[in-house]
Amino acid sequence: MATSQRVMTHFDKPMWASIERGRLELQACLDCGQFRYPPGPACPHCLSMQAEWRAVSGRATILSWVVFHKTYFDDHPAPYNAIAVRLEEGPIVVTTLAGEPPRGSWIGKEVEFCYELHAGRMQHKARLRHVGPLQAGAAA
């Protein structure tokens, strides 16, 4: 077995540098405004080559989840989860749900990104956004 590795193309490097700084940045198209993931040379929506790196809010909604019961990497001993989330900005991103998982279905649960050291690199994870008693009024 081995440690999990990042895919690090020319366009991935700025994204991972932003994760190291503790705030995910993605390319936003300068012509149509769409965010894209994974990073790449052109905007799949309008084919523009012009983009700028913008920090995302880190707020997202869970689309689906899995729980691994088999170990594939030294740095991810089973059991562990992975979730696919829809960022507020549009793209779908796969990450890890940290903390206590929800009871029942995870789909539709709102999460917020956090950043932790993992296998010597910074990595994003997500935590459930608990709407506590004080925030309940504001959220409603």
Added chain:
Amino acid sequence: MIREDLHKVAAVAGVGHTDWVGDHLRVRAGEKPQDSYGYGAIAFKAALADAGIDRSDIDGLIVGPTTAYERVAEVLGLDVRWGGEADAMLGVIQACMAIKSGMAEVVALVYGNDQRSAAVNYGGANAQGGGAFLAYVYHAPWGFTSQGALYAMMFRRYMELSGLTEAELGEVAVAQRLASSRNPNALMRKRITVEDYLSSPYICEPLHLFDYCLINDGGVALIVAEASRARKMSKTPVMIHGVARSDLNRGATSLEPRLVDFYRSAQQRAAEQVFGMAGIEPDDVSSLQIYDSFSCHIPLALEGYGYCKPGEVGRFMREHGISLAKGLPINTSGGHLSESYMQGWNHQIEAVRQVRGEGGDRQVPDCRFVHYSSDVAGKAVSIMYGR
């Protein structure tokens, strides 16, 4: 627009495969019976014998993605006038296209894979296919690896939205074990129940061990010939009545077409094309062969191709049935889950054998049309085999 140009242009005239059961026993005992080229050569010779033709009749060659085109041609001593590399389903379609255009008349399709004895990994570091499919490797930092996990993520969402239960998904593994229990070529012949399925361990939850395909060595070959040439060969030709393909690659790495669409819109476009070209309806289909790297391909295909209404496939599988015992039999050889993992190639020869009536104990009665479907990595592909 429905294209009909490839309707009954070509037929399968010969099929062959290696001794999956015997080779698997040898590999598990630590031997290496062949490499990928050797398995391909054994299957090729069997397909030639089945068609009753000589190697000199072959003027086109397609090799599977696990071997190099030039080297296969060299090993088999073939100098053809047309050829290339393709997976099983696209190989059959490309052979039809080559025959229609006059580039070849008798095309050999040859596949060999020593994935078990070569210890190929489909998950973890160096996951197979990562060079071609970024989704297979891109999410590894979060431990999200293996094609099974991609389907688990997709199917979890489908289950939550549709209400399909794990027990209903278990109908697939149970039906395919019933089929393989009647198939002497199958690796897994012990029948299982839904209870066995539910008590089997999860690999990537919600998928259980029995939802995953086997990993074994072997080879498969087909001879696809221009229809009039095929009629002069030994076996009654199995005509290719329709072919179709529709891709969904936008958002592939971020899993968008899987999670948002379940590949359904591509399947619906492919269904319109393949049924239109064949001139038939789902009701005319005697058996369905579905690429089953994981069992969840089956319910998604049954809905996507219109065999039941969207959202009803759980009940369809449980009440109407998808096995040789009742209903619409799927993967009558046992498929990838229980016969052999030949990456879609064994499904093609099972379709041919069912139409020929060579299914033995697993024969579908009065088998007229067999629909093959796959939805692997964004490509919905369909082939309609018939008399």
